[in-house]
Amino acid sequence: PQAGVRTGDTVAPVRGGAGMAELLRLSAEEFRAAVGEDRLGDEVLLADVRLLPPLDGYGEVWCAGVTYERSRGARMEESTEQSVYDRVYSAPRPELFPKSPAWRLVTDGDPIGIRTDSGHDVPEPELAIVANSRGEIVGFTICNDVSSRSIEGENPLYIPQAKVFAGGCALATGIRPAWEVADPKDLTIDLVIRRGEDEVFTGTTSTKNLVRELQDLIDVLFVPNEFPDGVILATGTGIVPELDFALQAGDVVEIAISEIGTLTNTVAVGREPF
Numbered sequence: 001p002q003a004g005v006r007t008g009d010t011v012a013p014v015r016g017g018a019g020m021a022e023l024l025r026l027s028a029e030e031f032r033a034a035v036g037e038d039r040l041g042d043e044v045l046l047a048d049v050r051l052l053p054p055l056d057g058y059g060e061v062w063c064a065g066v067t068y069e070r071s072r073g074a075r076m077e078e079s080t081e082q083s084v085y086d087r088v089y090s091a092p093r094p095e096l097f098p099k100s101p102a103w104r105l106v107t108d109g110d111p112i113g114i115r116t117d118s119g120h121d122v123p124e125p126e127l128a129i130v131a132n133s134r135g136e137i138v139g140f141t142i143c144n145d146v147s148s149r150s151i152e153g154e155n156p157l158y159i160p161q162a163k164v165f166a167g168g169c170a171l172a173t174g175i176r177p178a179w180e181v182a183d184p185k186d187l188t189i190d191l192v193i194r195r196g197e198d199e200v201f202t203g204t205t206s207t208k209n210l211v212r213e214l215q216d217l218i219d220v221l222f223v224p225n226e227f228p229d230g231v232i233l234a235t236g237t238g239i240v241p242e243l244d245f246a247l248q249a250g251d252v253v254e255i256a257i258s259e260i261g262t263l264t265n266t267v268a269v270g271r272e273p274f
């Protein structure tokens, strides 16, 4: 596996065969230079490569939670413990939780998983920040923080089980470099869920509604932690279906974030052996 720069339907490898971990050990300035046109190898057709999630080595995905009013409202509706969600929305310290090591990620076109012991599951379409080992924001991608509402709603102490399971964390295949995104707090996030021929859910929001500052979230994450191969931090969902909607096997979940890209996955129940 190696990192490359995608343009249209071709991709050019970063010279020296660097993977994402190596790129995310560089400073933001060095990272930008490393993916510059003059540092790339020969282009190959996208059709001839397999695109992987944009994180490897010791990279980790973390998530922020309850960062949109809609998320606060939906959690208060589903939970037996409403006040924790109400308080964390406006507390100085954000909710941050570990979601996936690099090796457990899935990407565009792979199945996403829901648990056999859940029963009420939803996708969470989130803008995700890509930070290097120094805590500098170098890019953005899309994360689907697939979640069990029934397990989370039963007791907030069950959140790790509601959030971490096979196929529960999907990332888009690429990252959009930070210097190409004029205002990451002004992006449109769209979610469409298809069941057979039907669109069974559509929702839209803007990152304008995100109550936290992106660099603040990264700074809190880096206070006690090192991320030697970089980290991707999903910034929370602003789209939550009503309580009567639950994912089913075979549903196709499509997320689009303006200027960033798309992420499409089909739902599978339980884990598949590799």
Ligand code: DO4
Residues within 6 Å of the ligand: 063, 064, 065, 066, 067, 068, 071, 075, 095, 124, 145, 159, 235, 236, 237
């Ligand atoms: O507190 C539970 C998780 C919240 C979350 O994942 C979100 O708001 O996106």
Ligand code: MG
Residues within 6 Å of the ligand: 063, 064, 065, 124, 126, 145, 236, 237
């Ligand atoms: Mg989430």
